[in-house]
Amino acid sequence: MTKKMTARQVRDTVEWLVVGGGIHGAYITRELLEAGVPQEDIVVVDSHGELLTSFRQKARACGMETLRSNYVQHIGPNPFGLQRFAEARNREEELASTRNSQPRPTVALFLDYADHVIERFELDRVVCERTVTGIERDGSLVVDTTAGTIRAERVVLAIGHGGRYRRPPWGRNVPRVEHVWDNTAHPTGTVNEGETVWVIGGGITAGQVATTIADCVERVTICTRHPLRKALREADPRWLNWNYIEDQLHSLPAGSSARLDRLKRARNDGTMPPYLLRELESLSNITVRQDSIDTVIRERDGLLVAPRQSRCENVDRVVLATGFEPIFEHPFVRSVVNSLSLACGHRNVPVLDDETLAWRTETGECSPVLVTGALAAGTVGPFAGNIPGARRASERIVGEYVTGNRLKRLA
Numbered sequence: 001m002t003k004k005m006t007a008r009q010v011r012d013t014v015e016w017l018v019v020g021g022g023i024h025g026a027y028i029t030r031e032l033l034e035a036g037v038p039q040e041d042i043v044v045v046d047s048h049g050e051l052l053t054s055f056r057q058k059a060r061a062c063g064m065e066t067l068r069s070n071y072v073q074h075i076g077p078n079p080f081g082l083q084r085f086a087e088a089r090n091r092e093e094e095l096a097s098t099r100n101s102q103p104r105p106t107v108a109l110f111l112d113y114a115d116h117v118i119e120r121f122e123l124d125r126v127v128c129e130r131t132v133t134g135i136e137r138d139g140s141l142v143v144d145t146t147a148g149t150i151r152a153e154r155v156v157l158a159i160g161h162g163g164r165y166r167r168p169p170w171g172r173n174v175p176r177v178e179h180v181w182d183n184t185a186h187p188t189g190t191v192n193e194g195e196t197v198w199v200i201g202g203g204i205t206a207g208q209v210a211t212t213i214a215d216c217v218e219r220v221t222i223c224t225r226h227p228l229r230k231a232l233r234e235a236d237p238r239w240l241n242w243n244y245i246e247d248q249l250h251s252l253p254a255g256s257s258a259r260l261d262r263l264k265r266a267r268n269d270g271t272m273p274p275y276l277l278r279e280l281e282s283l284s285n286i287t288v289r290q291d292s293i294d295t296v297i298r299e300r301d302g303l304l305v306a307p308r309q310s311r312c313e314n315v316d317r318v319v320l321a322t323g324f325e326p327i328f329e330h331p332f333v334r335s336v337v338n339s340l341s342l343a344c345g346h347r348n349v350p351v352l353d354d355e356t357l358a359w360r361t362e363t364g365e366c367s368p369v370l371v372t373g374a375l376a377a378g379t380v381g382p383f384a385g386n387i388p389g390a391r392r393a394s395e396r397i398v399g400e401y402v403t404g405n406r407l408k409r410l411a
C-alpha cells in the first residue's frame, strides 16, 4: 500500500482540495489524476485519514454482504474493471446474480477492488487526516482545518451525508437504544443470544440489520411507519442518464420547491430490494409492525417500548435504522454558505450551476466550490449520493475544469 501524507508533507497551497475521502472523494481524485492533474496539485482532507473508511464501517455495522448496486458501479475507471478483477482472481461467485439486473458484488469484492484502484493510482498519497472546519475567500479559497490552513484554487465538497444520524427524540441518551451507525462492529457482536430487539425503520438498513441479527437473538421486530416497499434500486435507472436528468430536473428552476419535489418523488427512499424482502419473509422470528413509537422507558432489566397504535412491549434493545440528518442543514455546510455568500433554495438546497456543479454565489456567479455526493442532489438527481452519482459528478467537474475545451471563469 502507498503511504498517506503526514501533516508536514501537506502543501499550504494546492490547486484542488477535496473535502472527504469517501467513494465520491476517491472517485473524483482518481479522475483528476487520470486527466493529468499532478499529484502535488491535489490534496484530499478526510477526518478518518483513509479512503472509504466511512463506507467500510457502515457496511460492516449493518451486516451488509452484497451491494445494492451492480458490478459496473465502483471507483475504478472502466465499468467492467471490477468484473475483470473478479475473473482474474476466480472470484466470480462473489457476483450475486440478481433478477432483472446485472449481478451485485459482495462488499468484500467491492472493497478489494477499491483497494486495488487506490493502490494503482496511488490515491493514498494525496490523503491527509484532518477535519475541515471552515472555508473563506481571500483571492483563492482559505480552508481552515484542525491542523492549520490550506489555500486552494478549487474545493470539491465530497462530504457524504456529513455523519449526523437521525434520532427520534425518545431515542436520545437512552442506554440500549443505539443508532446502527453508532457502532462500527458487525451487528452480531452488539446483541446477545436470547434478546428481543426492535429495529426502527422500514428501509434497506433496517432489513439488513434485522436479517443479520435474526440468527443470534430470540426475536426481532421491525417497526416501520409505512408498509414495507419493494424497489431494486434507489431510483429508476433512467435517472442515470444525464439527458434524462436535464430534461426532468434542470428544466425546473434551480433551488425551487418544484425541483426538490420531483427529486423526492424520484428517490425510492425507505425501500428494500426484492432479494432482501424475500430473506426477511423467510425468517420466522422476524415480525413487521406498522406503527411508530411514542416513548421508550428504561427499566431495570431492559426497555419498555410504547408504540402509538399497539400495546407496550418489554424488549432488550432498540436499534435505530432511521438514516441521516439532512445534509443541506449541516452546520459545516451552513458555515461555508455564510462565509462565501453561496446561494441556497428551498429547504437550503445548494443552487449549483447545472453544467459544472459549481456552487453559485448569491449574485449568481460560479464560485470555486464544486459539489459531489448527496449535497449535489438538486443537480445530479436521485442517484447523486450513490455510487453512480460519483461518476456523473466527476464527468461534469473534470470535464469542465481539466479536460474540457471551455475554461470556466470563476467568480
Ligand SMILES: Cc1cc2nc3c(=O)[nH]c(=O)nc-3n(C[C@H](O)[C@H](O)[C@H](O)COP(=O)(O)OP(=O)(O)OC[C@H]3O[C@@H](n4cnc5c(N)ncnc54)[C@H](O)[C@@H]3O)c2cc1C
Pocket: 019, 020, 021, 022, 023, 024, 025, 045, 046, 047, 048, 052, 053, 054, 055, 058, 059, 062, 064, 066, 067, 068, 069, 073, 130, 131, 132, 133, 158, 159, 160, 161, 162, 332, 372, 373, 374, 385, 386, 387, 388
Ligand atoms: C451501508 C451502506 C450501503 C450502501 N450501499 C450502496 C450501494 O450498494 N450502491 C450505491 O450506489 N450506494 C450505496 N450506498 C450509498 C452511498 O453510495 C454511500 O453512502 C457512499 O459511501 C457515499 O459516498 P460519499 O463519498 O458521498 O460519502 P461518505 O462515504 O460518507 O464519505 C464522506 C467522507 O467525508 C468525510 N468528511 C465529511 N465532512 C468532513 C470535513 N468537514 N472534513 C474532513 N472530512 C470530512 C467523512 O469523514 C467521510 O470519510 C450505501 C450506503 C451505506 C451507508
